[in-house]
Amino acid sequence: MTPTSLAPDQAHTRLHELTVIDVRTPGEYASGHIAGAHNIPLDHLDAALPVLKSAAERGELVVVCASGARSAQACDTLTGHGIPAATLTGGTTAWSQRGHDLHRPADARGVWPMDRQVRFVAGSLILAGLAVGQRRAAARWLSVGVAGGLVYSAVSGSCAMARVLAKLPLNQPRATDLDATLAALAHSDDRSAT
Missing domain, CATH: 3.40.250.10 (Rhodanese-like domain)
Structure with a gap:
C-alpha cells in the first residue's frame, strides 16, 4: 500500500x-x-x-x-x-x-509555523556564532554546525531542529x-x- x-x-x-x-x-x-x-x-x-x-x-x-x-x-x-x-x-x-x-x-x-520557527532559530544561532566568533574563533563552529544541519535537512527531508522545537511547551x-x-x-x- x-x-x-x-x-x-x-x-x-x-x-x-x-x-x-x-x-x-x-x-x-x-x-x-x-x-x-x-x-x-x-x-x-x-x-x-x-x-x-x-x-x-x-x-x-x-x-x-x-x-x-x-x-x-x-x-x-x-x-x-x-x-x-x-x-x-x-x-x-x-x-x-x-x-x-x-x-x-x-x-x-x-504561534509561528514550524518552518518559520526553524528559520528564526537557525538564523539567530548562525548570527550569534558569527558575532561571538569575532572575539572567540571557536564560536564560529556554532555557525558551521547549524549551516551543516540546514544542508542535511534539505538533502534528507528531515529536520532535527524542528523535532527539538516541536517539544517546546507552546x-x-x-x-x-x-x-x-x-x-x-x-x-x-x-x-x-x-
Missing part, C-alpha cells in the same frame, strides 16, 4: 466525506486549519494509530501539514501500519493559496486536547472538529 495525494481543490470538493488529520503542532493548528480537521501532532501519531485505523475503516483519511512534508511522513507511517491515507499536496499553504478558508478560533494564540498539545481529539475520532461518524 502506497500513500496517495489529493490536490487542494480535490480535497475541498470532497471535504464532507473526508476525515482530515492535521499533524502540525497545536500552535500551528490554532493559527489556522481546515474546518473540521482533527489535530494529532506528528510526534503523537504512534499513540493515535488504533484510533486512526478505526477512522480509516469508516472513511478516507487525508493528512495535512503546512507544506506537505510532515503529512507525507505521517502517511508513510500510517500506510506502514496498514492504514490507508492521502496527503494534501502543498498543505495548508497551498489550500489557502487556492482561496479555501482556514478556520481560526477566536481564542487562538499566535508546540505541545495539552493532554486533554489530544484525548478529546482521539475520543472524537473514535466515536464520530459526522467528522466534526474537536
Whole structure:
C-alpha cells in the first residue's frame, strides 16, 4: 500500500466525506486549519494509530501539514501500519493559496509555523556564532554546525531542529486536547472538529 495525494481543490470538493488529520503542532493548528480537521501532532501519531485505523475503516483519511512534508511522513507511517491515507499536496499553504478558508478560533494564540520557527532559530544561532566568533574563533563552529544541519535537512527531508522545537511547551498539545481529539475520532461518524 502506497500513500496517495489529493490536490487542494480535490480535497475541498470532497471535504464532507473526508476525515482530515492535521499533524502540525497545536500552535500551528490554532493559527489556522481546515474546518473540521482533527489535530494529532506528528510526534503523537504512534499513540493515535488504533484510533486512526478505526477512522480509516469508516472513511478516507487525508493528512495535512503546512507544506506537505510532515503529512507525507505521517502517511508513510500510517500506510506502514496498514492504514490507508492521502496527503494534501502543498498543505495548508497551498489550500489557502487556492482561496479555501482556514478556520481560526477566536481564542487562538499566535504561534509561528514550524518552518518559520526553524528559520528564526537557525538564523539567530548562525548570527550569534558569527558575532561571538569575532572575539572567540571557536564560536564560529556554532555557525558551521547549524549551516551543516540546514544542508542535511534539505538533502534528507528531515529536520532535527524542528523535532527539538516541536517539544517546546507552546508546540505541545495539552493532554486533554489530544484525548478529546482521539475520543472524537473514535466515536464520530459526522467528522466534526474537536
